[in-house]
Amino acid sequence: MATVTPRTLSGFMELLPAPQQQMERMMEILRTTYSRYGFTPLDTPVIEASEVLLAKGGGETEKQIYRFQKGDADLSLRFDLTVPLAKYVALHYNDLAFPFRRYQIGKVYRGERAQRGRFREFYQADIDIIGDGKLDITNEAEIPSIIYQTFTSLGLTRFQIRVNNRKILNGFYAMLGLTEQSGDIMRTVDKLDKIGAGKVRTCLTEDVGLTAEQADEIMRFISITGSNRQVLDALAGYQGRHELFDQGLEELNTVTRYLSAFGVPEENFAVDLTIARGLDYYTGTVYETTLLDHPEIGSVCSGGRYDNLAAYYTERQLPGVGISIGLTRLFYVLGEQGLLNPQLPTAPADVLILPMTQDLTPAIRLATRLRSAGVRTQLYTEQKKFKAKMNYADKLGVPYVVFLGDDEIAAGQVACKDMTSGEQTKLSFEDTLSRITQGLSQRNQGKVILE
């Protein structure tokens, strides 16, 4: 009777139960952390009118989009969470209070060429703060704190939030009279990690067409490194030559000054003048986050300040700052690198009850009591041999198996086996419960990412 071979489309992540539990854990941490900073959860449709979603039009994005007709409607699946946010804010402007702070964790769709580690359906986890007309620089200073808290809560310590300011870059290029070439220059400088300083300089003169002097100025500028203090001091040397540069430097100083009050340790933060972020619409602070031991992964959390979120939908000026985590890709890469903590419970239940009596009433009552106490409990009632039942518990990775036979019932006790240590106890319900809850809290102490 089976007629169709079941399959999942390539580029679509579909996890087995144990990794799915880890993914859920990550999402839960993101929700909690984002909420802690006063962001409200948002959920927008996956499908939008093409006319609305593609208002900006053109570009690589449009080619990748999932677009189709339904009746006479021209529909598209969202390819990021920023355009839907722009639509949402413009549409519901009168009902929102500004600054409007929202987080959204949702699936987006891009019909990229299928490739290992590339996804066509993937989660983005975004936060944005949208101002009405203006938005204070302190919001930009707060972002590194949110990134720091997020990755620390996930279990990472060896990461660095790299920050720059587009006004510094644009001001600097303006000083050199290179405003028009600034896009080409930034794209070239962006390759620094990949091709090295020598080749970047060659590209600047040969491809971008700069003079040797201009190229040297740029190479000197992007080689400004050291502690945040050292970099900021070096930048102070350029002050007074261009207004935009000075403004950018002041902003960068503010962002850096409040770091410690925001709880971000110096070692997790670096001013990095090579960072520009490709997107045209960033206008102030820009952010990237890299794992120090895994530079090959690239930035795991990026974003920046933009001056006009919803220009295609409204005449209002809606500046904002936001960051995005490509959650599906991050999860995939962490798994590939073996960085997901295998010690954390991934079983669907904390306790599996094996009833040893014909009448199931006592076993069911026990399950009900455990569940009332917040313990995730499964009753196993299939007619199988004892060994098959224990195999089931093993396969799921259930931490505790509870047996309830006539002896235990008569004695008002519960037999409970710790599946990791093998230790078996026969105690009252209360004592068994406290043993289980203590054991579970220990098992759940680890972080989801293990460096």
Next chain:
Amino acid sequence: MATVTPRTLSGFMELLPAPQQQMERMMEILRTTYSRYGFTPLDTPVIEASEVLLAKGGGETEKQIYRFQKGDADLSLRFDLTVPLAKYVALHYNDLAFPFRRYQIGKVYRGERAQRGRFREFYQADIDIIGDGKLDITNEAEIPSIIYQTFTSLGLTRFQIRVNNRKILNGFYAMLGLTEQSGDIMRTVDKLDKIGAGKVRTCLTEDVGLTAEQADEIMRFISITGSNRQVLDALAGYQGRHELFDQGLEELNTVTRYLSAFGVPEENFAVDLTIARGLDYYTGTVYETTLLDHPEIGSVCSGGRYDNLAAYYTERQLPGVGISIGLTRLFYVLGEQGLLNPQLPTAPADVLILPMTQDLTPAIRLATRLRSAGVRTQLYTEQKKFKAKMNYADKLGVPYVVFLGDDEIAAGQVACKDMTSGEQTKLSFEDTLSRITQGLSQRNQGKVILE
């Protein structure tokens, strides 16, 4: 510059921040409750190959489906969570342990005619237990307990889980020699609530073509009501006439017998012989759940036992039992009926900090401390008049506003205003924190649904 009028497609729910918080609360309760019963969270793609998703083919569903080409791939958006589950279980059979218990809360798509309260994109919240070859009846007995726990946790008390067994119905119709007409009969009986007993009887004779005697037998059967005990006793009178009926009655007796051990009060449960559930594939226990004070809403949680989940994908027999909540519709209807508790906090933050000093360091430190203590905190740093800042707090519905000026900083204190009572205190950080956390725990005590 604005070129496109922002809009959200009709039939697609997009909530403002406050109701979205209520929706999130409901989802969180579902996740917690389902987990408590040992169900593992699952997430499958929204897009599947049409060939896979439409393996069953035909019917109303296929007309409503969102189906499109991308490159040379024929793709469809899932229209429920059951077909993707069938695919998942067939595809990953070797990696799963059976019984396999999963929950899934996800969006599904049906291009229905747009209509108030009808959605084209909506959340379903499903649980299913899938057996390999066999599945014990105790699983069917557990389902009412999960439904009871779910709705109780949401805040409902006036609801009833109505249960029947398809074997009883099919066995009964077989006794009368009406197996072939049983589909028509059940569809007619299903209208009982709407058209009344008189018209049902007329339909049975005139439309279905039964004899007056047969129609009377059926009317007598479906009018069996009373306590569960009374209904089961009355059913016992039919015993011994048909094997299938007897088996169904035994199953129903088991389901009913374990109710109290599963923690389901008698008043929230009723054996109801008029329930059949439209879907052809239910073969045993069937469930509906109605709100006693809002019968017009219809069933808010339905499901049942089926014998073969994945016949189109595998030769294996995979029986199961499951229920589904149409979450988007439920949320919509609860909102329409004014049943969502307006007392619960819906603000993005618990505390809004208004810094009253030039240097923001003390205010930022305070925010960091509050966040570390788990309090959802927002710093307000826009350059606005005091009144505008308080209006912002009001509009968001933030429960507490904290002021930090030079006086408070010098005194090592925090000024904090309870926005509901208007009461303002000036206390140490610790005392302010404990006042806030106590207040919050009180505010969060209510249930999301208010009857």
